[in-house]
Amino acid sequence: MRTPQALLATTAALAAAVVAPRTSAAAVPAPGTYYVQSATTGLNAAGTGGAVEQHRPRGDEDRQQWRLKAGGSSYLLENTDAPGTCLGRAGDLAATVACTSGDAAWEISATGADRYRLTVPGTARHLTVAPKPAGSTYPARLTLGGPDDLATWYLTPVDPATAPMPPQDRRTLDQVTFLTTHNAYANGVDGGFAPPFVNLVPNQTRGIERQLADGVRGFMLDIHQTRDGAILCHxxxxxxxxxxxxxxxxQRMVDFLKAHPEAFVTVFLEDYVDPGVLRDELARVDGLSDVLYRPDLTGVRQNGWPTMAGLIAGNDRLLIFTDRSRVADQAAGLTRDSFGVMYQSEWTVENHWSMGPGVGSSDWSCYSRWYDANTNIPLTRTEPGFRPLFVMNHFRDVPVTGTAGTDNTKLADRARRFCQPAARKKPTFLAVDHYDRGNPGSAVAALNSYTYP
Structure with a gap:
């Protein structure tokens, strides 16, 4: 059950009554520890050398946590790593300043559902992301500006309230987490997947049928175009x-679904084929149309994701995504969703695909795969009535077996401290290399025990 809205409103109102700020009291979150997270980029405000910059979310690292508390008639955001130091300003730039300074005070006002504006008291100057220069990402240093979308922030709780997972007949697709295999086809069991030498370093060591039997329900597959059709290769x-x-x-997946009528499977295509070739390849799969799920035809964007029970009852049990763009396919004259393959960037958010090299240091920060000079789809993206599914990648450049096994033991911790607050939602798909090492299934089980409001 999701946390009742009435309870949230009551909590916020009680807290506001205690601190009695100048701004609309009922709209301000309760005192506590938060990430100050840009609604535009999804990146977090971090104190760094006296400046305040937007950085990739790193949980309790990198001075990204701020303690919200009353400061007279306004609010203070004290950095948890530097007591006595607050998020403030120096001239027209965001900076860390002494919490006793007048430059540390902020008025906070709601700008919509769970979004806020931080304003210099008595002015029209707001904490904001600097405008994006052409051909680059948004500048790191935060600044002060006008009341536009760049001045909109989430105050994301470090320790959010959760609720027990609803019963089987009421839980929705976006509340469930599925174990997912990265490069599921690159297993050395079902066939070859790469040229010599690369073929010696598989991402998985069990074939697709065994993966299904072991509880894997999400599969990342790379497809390339040859004269034989869409072929699985790296x-x-x-x-x-x-x-x-x-x-x-x-066909292996469809046959499994026929034999297991309670199962739901998702496929992610790293897609290098023409749409007509993909359409012809899908036509070779016997029974695919019987189980193919079409969220584009069932009002998901208007009404949210359906219950798992409803999907099972309707035999809508195989969801296929492509990483290709709709614009490119429109130019080719055939869109993939016309034959049931969904454009992933329209239905999901996804963090960057790598934590670093196969050995050595790793980067656990959690930021959007689609954040660069040309695109900006933050992990926090939402729409009225619709929350994209969240694909959480947890693997490295090279799938070294021992490293993957160690990384998989840390999956639950990274999901909880880094990626869940970065996306403001639970991961729907946990994608790993060597799923049979490090027990990533335990992280899936933990995430499936609660909901994140």
Whole structure:
């Protein structure tokens, strides 16, 4: 059950009554520890060398946590790593200042559902992300500006209230977490997947049928175009011995779904084929149309994700995404969703795909895969009535077995401290290498024990 709105409103009102700020009291979150998170980029305000910059979310690292408390008639945001130091300003730039300074005070006002504006008291100057220069990402240093969208912030709780997972017949697709295999086809069991030498470093060590039997329900597959159709290969299909067709692995999944009527499976295509080739490949899969789920035809964007029970009852049990863009397909004259393959960037958010090299240091920060000079789809993206599914990648550049096993033991911790607050939602798909090492299933079970409001 989600936290009742009435309870949230009552909590905020009681807290506001205690601190009695000048701004609209009932609209301000209760005192506590928060991430100050840009609604535009999804990145967090971090204190760094006297400046305040937007950084990739790093949980309790990197001076990104701020303690909200009353400061006379306004509010203070004290950095938890530097007591006595607050998020403030120096001239027209955001800075860390002494909490006793007048430059540390902020008025806070709601700008919409769970979004806020931080204003210099008695002025029209707001904490904001600097405008984005052409051909680059938004500047790191935060500044002061006018009341536009760049001045809109989430105050994301470090320790959010959660609720028990609803019963089986009431839980929705976006409340459930699924174990997902990165490069599921690159397993060395079902066939070849890469040229020599690369073929010696598989991402998984069990075939698709065994993955299904072990409880894997999400599959990341790379497809390349050859004269034989859409083939599963890593980087290139040249010199690959015993290559596997996409239709072969999809047939395995469809057959599994027929034998297990309670199961739901999702496929993510890293897609390098023409839409017509993909359409022809799917046509080779016997029974695919019987189980293919079409969220674009069932009002999901208007009404939210359906219950798992409803999907099972309707036999809508195989969801396929492509990482290709709709614009490119429109130019080619055939869109993939016309034959049931959804454009992933329209339905999901996803963090950057790598934590670093196969050995050595790692980067656990959690930020959008689609944040660069050309795109900006923050992990926090929401729409009225619709929350995108969250794909959480947890793997490295090279799938070293021992490293993956160690990383998988830390999956639950990264999801809780880094990625869940970064996206302001639970991961729907936990994608790992060598799923049979480090027990990532335990992280899935933990996430499936509660909901994140």
């Amino acid at each position: 980087n290139s299909c040249a010199l690959v011995s015993r290559p596997v067709a996409l239709s072969a692995d999809l």
